[in-house]
Amino acid sequence: MSSNDYLKTMGAPSFDELERAGMLPSLADLAGRGCVCVECVEEIPCNPCETSCPQGALVVGYPITNLPVVDRSKCTLCGLCIAACPGLAITIKSVEAGNAKIRFPWEYLPLPAAGDEVEMVDRLGEAVCAGKILSVNSAAKNNRTAVVTAAFPAAFVQQVASIRRKRHGTV
Amino acid sequence: MAKAGPAGLCAAIELKKAGAPVILMDENGAPGGQLFKQIHKFFGSREHKAGIRGFDIGKELLAESIALGIDVRLDTEVVGIERGLKLWAVEKKARSYTEEAAAIVLATGATENALSFPGWTLPGVMTAGCAQTLINVHRVLPGKRVLMIGSGNVGVIVSYQLMQAGAEVVAVLEALPRLGGYGVHTAKVRRAGVPLRCSTTILRAEGKESVERAVIARLDERFQPIPGSEETLEVDTICLAVGLTPAIELSCIAGCSQIYVPELGGNMPIHDEFMRSSVDSVYVVGDLAGIEEASTAMEEGRLAGIHAAHAMGYLDEASMSAKAEETRRRLSALRQGAFGQKRFDAKRRILEKKAAV
Structure with missing residues (x-):
């Protein structure tokens, strides 16, 4: 296991650390239908991503501290793993005609709504570009983790991790 | 059973399922320990209830203990344990009484530093x-x-x-x-x-x-x-958020030998692979037996419950061994990897000291 110095001092993984864990998709992977992005570079005892996947495309195996491995040929991008991951470490990203999309887990109130103009943020919480909410899925099976889809300019697809949280009482 | 957090509840459930009469005492007004303030989804695997939020696990355990008809005594503080496994309890800070037990499971948890x-x-x-x-x-x-x-x-x-x-x-x-x-x-x-x-x-x-x-x-x-x-x-x-210390007071009163394990929070009673302390028929489980997580606490509680049920004649040797083996497998799955290894090694030191006593 690598030392993950950036993760263990900054709090979020660097591109290098993701790359080393085989968890940084290439632009080719992200093109078109896109791919699932799992950012789980530490060996922790956890495998709900694996059990949530109806296709067997996400594998942790035994011991359950193994890092998850995605078989992109099996993944249908259904997104069930996004809300299943207790670490909120899974997103689905895609790039098409200069526009990027991200489907990500969201557990703050107020929930964003389709059409909202938002600020997209990177893994350190810094604003990187403007974005727009396309949909919000609060299905019961997601167990109170909403799955939100947002669109933003393709140039920022590798940096974007989430949206800026709206503060209570502010806009 | 002293205290009805995740470890105590699971121990009580295993005992009652085996047919043993169980009394679960907790000084709080509601059972569940710290589970009901855990609003995040738990880690682990499906058999550890991973992906389920802590308070939902708490609700499940409570429903199971109610369905089994476990005698849960709330607002009941265990203040002493005498030789011969006589428990001294104080109910609603008003009535004091004693209760004799064939086995005692201490699941007193921890306090924050x-x-x-x-x-x-x-x-x-x-x-x-x-x-x-x-x-x-x-x-x-x-x-x-x-x-x-x-x-x-x-x-x-x-x-x-x-x-x-x-x-x-x-x-x-x-x-x-x-x-x-x-x-x-x-x-x-x-x-x-x-x-x-x-x-x-x-x-x-x-x-x-x-x-x-x-x-x-x-x-x-x-x-x-x-x-x-x-x-x-x-x-x-x-x-x-600077760590937790096992709440060892009752285990000390009961005469359990202690060990100092800094990685697991300080002093704690030694125990064997069935969570037996150094005192006959007194079991120690959960954060009391070393600071870990609710998921490990629940498995430790089950181990103690399974063994105590066997020791009192409610579970035959073969069923006890099979159930204990299964529980230990789930426990060790939670103690793998870089984070788990440290706790695994520390837990082994506790077992070794118990074996040496």
């Missing part, structure tokens, strides 16, 4: 667990701008939950040069824009009637504040 610094007695300084109880059980936001001291899982999980409750977390400080909690937890807090600052500590809290500011400073490699690195943060709440 404090950190003292000038200003630490000001209103607004509290443990992270206290803040978590306020927001998730009582739905009271203790403050609007929070400074979290400690980056272990408790510190980062409670930071996240404070933001969910509507507070701003101004920073998470960590005295060590590296963050303690799981990377996925720190990443969650970081992408919400919270600075996580290693080699940094609090020097003092300031304020007239309650916390108004915190003065923090960077630490050198010998954990001494670096002069000139002081900064002032405008905060109204300071949360301390």
